[in-house]
Every structure is written in structure tokens, then in C-alpha cells.
Amino acid sequence: MEKDVEKELYNQVKMMLVKDLRLKIAPEDIKNTDLIFDGGLGLDSIDALELVVAMEKRFKVRIPDATVGAKVLVSVDSIVRFIKEKQQKNG
Amino acid sequence: MDNLAKRDIADVLPHRPPFVFVDKIVHAEGKVVTTSKIFAKDEEYFKGHFPGNPIVPGVLLIESMAQTAGIAALNAIGEFEKSKGEAAMFYLSRVVDVKFKVPVLPDEEVMATAEVIMSFGNLVKVFVKSKVAGKIVAEGEMILSKVIR
Numbered sequence: 206m207e208k209d210v211e212k213e214l215y216n217q218v219k220m221m222l223v224k225d226l227r228l229k230i231a232p233e234d235i236k237n238t239d240l241i242f243d244g245g246l247g248l249d250s251i252d253a254l255e256l257v258v259a260m261e262k263r264f265k266v267r268i269p270d271a272t273v274g275a276k277v278l279v280s281v282d283s284i285v286r287f288i289k290e291k292q293q294k295n296g
Numbered sequence: 297m298d299n300l301a302k303r304d305i306a307d308v309l310p311h312r313p314p315f316v317f318v319d320k321i322v323h324a325e326g327k328v329v330t331t332s333k334i335f336a337k338d339e340e341y342f343k344g345h346f347p348g349n350p351i352v353p354g355v356l357l358i359e360s361m362a363q364t365a366g367i368a369a370l371n372a373i374g375e376f377e378k379s380k381g382e383a384a385m386f387y388l389s390r391v392v393d394v395k396f397k398v399p400v401l402p403d404e405e406v407m408a409t410a411e412v413i414m415s416f417g418n419l420v421k422v423f424v425k426s427k428v429a430g431k432i433v434a435e436g437e438m439i440l441s442k443v444i445r
Contacts, residue, residue: 251389251439254419261414271417 211285217263218284225259226252237281245280253278260284266291300324300371308367310385310445317360318408321367327412329368333360337402352400357426357434361408362388365422365438368410372420373442386420386440394436404428418442 219232222241226248239245242253256278257268266288268274277287300308300321309318323330335342335352342350366386373384400406408426415421418441426434 250417251419251441254414254416254421254439257416258414258421268416274416 211289214285214288215281218281218288221259221263222246222256222281225263226255235281237285239280241278241280241284260288264288264292265295300329300367308370309363311363315359316363317356318363318367322407324367324371327368327372328409329364329371330407330409331360331364331367333406333408334404335400335402335406339402342402350402352402352404352406354394354396354434357396357400357406358391358394358436360406361394361410361424361426361434361436362391362438362440364408365410365420365424365440368412368422369415369420369440369442372412373415384442385445386442388438389419389441390439392437392439394434396434398428398431398433400426400428400433406433413437 215237216232219235222228222235223230223232228246235246241256242248242250248256253274257274261267268277277283303321305316305318305320306312308321309316317333318331319333320331321329322332335356337350341353341356345351345353369386370384406426406428408424410422410424413421413423420440420442422438422440424436424438425432
């Protein structure tokens with residue numbers, strides 16, 4: 206059951222990347238370890254702001270500053286980890 | 297914060313004629329700033345946009361919105377009070393989904409209201425609405441990058 210919830214979260218994060226950042230690839234083509242920036246998915250620092258807004262809107266989690274952002278906005282894996290941590294904290 | 301409205305535009309914006317598209321700051325409070333701009337009918341560009349049918353070019357409305365967004369960004373981060381408009385400025389980095397709903401005519405007063413939605417690092421996301429006589433003529437989002445000058 207927990208596996209299903211996690212899989213769904215991964216899918217939602219990939220969907221967010223494609224829809225809110227207007228990526229020209231299908232969500233299922235994004236690997237969990239693909240780098241979001243630095244040439245990975247082809248996004249840049251301006252997209253980082255859009256991603257922060259999208260995460261707040263869709264998952265109600267806030268990335269407080271660029272230092273945290275540099276650790277979280279690395280890959281789908283790191284984003285999912287952050288969302289799970291925040292959601293567990295918030296109950 | 298509202299004392300911003302009393303200041304000369306040249307003290308607030310780094311832009312200079314002929315590229316100032318804000319006449320005055322009508323209201324400024326925290327993350328929200330409203331400006332006004334009249335595109336005078338004797339401006340050279342109306343001769344070509346369009347002959348016999350002058351309307352304000354959309355790109356100039358965007359610039360007016362972007363300059364208003366820049367003032368809102370400065371006001372929101374409090375940098376204006378600290379720097380007196382000299383240390384920080386904003387470059388336009390992205391324009392998202394701007395819609396032009398109604399053509400704007402020469403000599404109409406355009407009121408642009410910019411609201412800072414989010415800031416992250418040196419980036420600021422701003423939503424801007426421009427109105428003429430209370431009716432929305434253009435709206436959209438802009439992302440600005442803060443630079444130190």
C-alpha cells in the first residue's frame with residue numbers, strides 16, 4: 206500500500222515537471238535520478254522559481270530559500286524525499 | 297510605504313526617457329504597487345501603429361507592466377527603502393501568458409497593478425493587471441531577476 210502511495214507521488218511530481226514547467230517530454234520518460242538542472246531536463250534557474258511555486262500549489266510544501274532549493278531541486282528522487290518529509294512533519 | 301507614491305519616477309526606476317513607461321506611482325503598499333501611464337497621442341510610434349487607427353503597441357504595455365512589476369519587487373523586498381533605488385534593480389527574465397483583452401487608445405490612462413507572488417533567490421514572480429477606466433486591458437505574469445548595480 207505504501208509502495209503504491211509512493212509510486213503515485215513520483216508520478217505526480219513528474220506530471221508537475223511536465224505541466225507546470227512546460228517540458229516537451231512525457232512524464233514516464235523522466236527517470237527518478239535525472240538531473241533537473243545542469244543539462245539534465247534542460248531547465249534553468251528561472252524555472253527553479255516556477256518549480257517552487259508549483260510545489261507549493263500542488264503539494265503545499267514550501268522551499269524556504271535558495272540553499273534548501275539547491276539540495277531539493279536536484280532530481281525527482283530528491284523532490285519526492287522532501288515532500289514526504291514535509292508531509293510527515295505536517296501530519 | 298505609501299510615500300513611494302510621492303517620489304519622482306527617476307528616483308525609483310533606473311529607466312530614462314524615451315524608455316520610461318510609468319508616469320506616476322498611484323499606490324504602493326508591501327507587495328502591491330499601482331502605477332499610471334498615459335501614452336500621449338503625439339508619440340511618434342502612433343504614426344505607424346497603425347496609420348489612421350492608432351492603438352498602443354502591446355510590447356509597450358508589457359514594458360509598462362514590467363516597470364510596474366520592478367517597482368513592486370523593490371517595494372516588496374524592502375530594498376527600495378534601504379537603497380533609495382540605487383543599489384538594486386530588476387531585469388525582465390520571463391513573460392508568461394500575457395493576454396491583451398482590449399485595445400488601448402492614445403491618451404487613455406492605463407493603471408497597472410503589480411503584485412509580488414513569490415520570491416526565491418534573486419528571482420521574483422509578479423502578477424500584473426492593467427486597466428483602463430476599471431476594465432482589464434492586459435494581464436499576465438512576469439519573472440524578474442534582481443541585479444546589483
